[in-house]
Amino acid sequence: MNIINFTPISAFVGGSLIGFAAFLFFAFNGRMAGVSSIASRSIINNKNRFDNILFLFGLIIGPIIYSFSGKEIVSVLTNSIPLLIIGGLLVGVGTKIGSGCTSGHGVCGISRFSLRSIIATITFIITAVITVLIFGM
């Protein structure tokens, strides 16, 4: 193992902003900022639907506001159509059945010391590491 492309400062600063955003959502709306729950509820559940859609809209305009700083945003993604379809379905079904994703379990759940979230986070990270090990990057 060797370490490459490590950007600890921007990662920590960006992560702190994510934590602060989650705190605002909790303090004002009383809810957990789990993106998979917010996104799935925006189409499945009528309750707080407009709140959920506006949160997602905020996620989309975050990078646009960042781009005003003049810095380039790098985003490299596979263009394999089967991989995008299968990946999207697995992420959608998995986070719905497993009640959370990196933000809901990984950030909010661990912050609350929820055993369920700690186990879910360990499980999805190990599975993702094995997946990369098998299929490569």
Add this chain to the structure above:
Amino acid sequence: MTKLSSLISGIIFGLGLTISGMVNPQKVLGFLNIFDAWDPSLMFVMIGAILIFSPLHFIFKRKSRPIFAENFIVPANKNINKNLIIGAIMFGAGWGLTGLCPGPAISAISLLNTDVYLFVLFMFIGFYLGNFIQSRK
């Protein structure tokens, strides 16, 4: 008023995802690629988010209610069940195949990479499927 706080939380969350580099699936895959060339940045994103959210949320939770909403909504389920584990495994597999999880996938919509639209479309189809599977039980 919860609509305004939803939008602002979403924007700050999206900024955090952008600054931390998490809108770049290649960077996420770099974290999952532990056994080869490892980029530990994602771990610092989570640590930053937890260090901010955890203490602030514990302090704020002592209040009787959130600022705009009527009451706090915190996940009550404490069961470590089959759904949690199967869901986390499916999510981990989809995350490892593409480097995308729900937050960054939705934020990356603004980067106008058409490949991410396909992923997001099938992620939402996955939410529906997951909801259907859950409601049958």
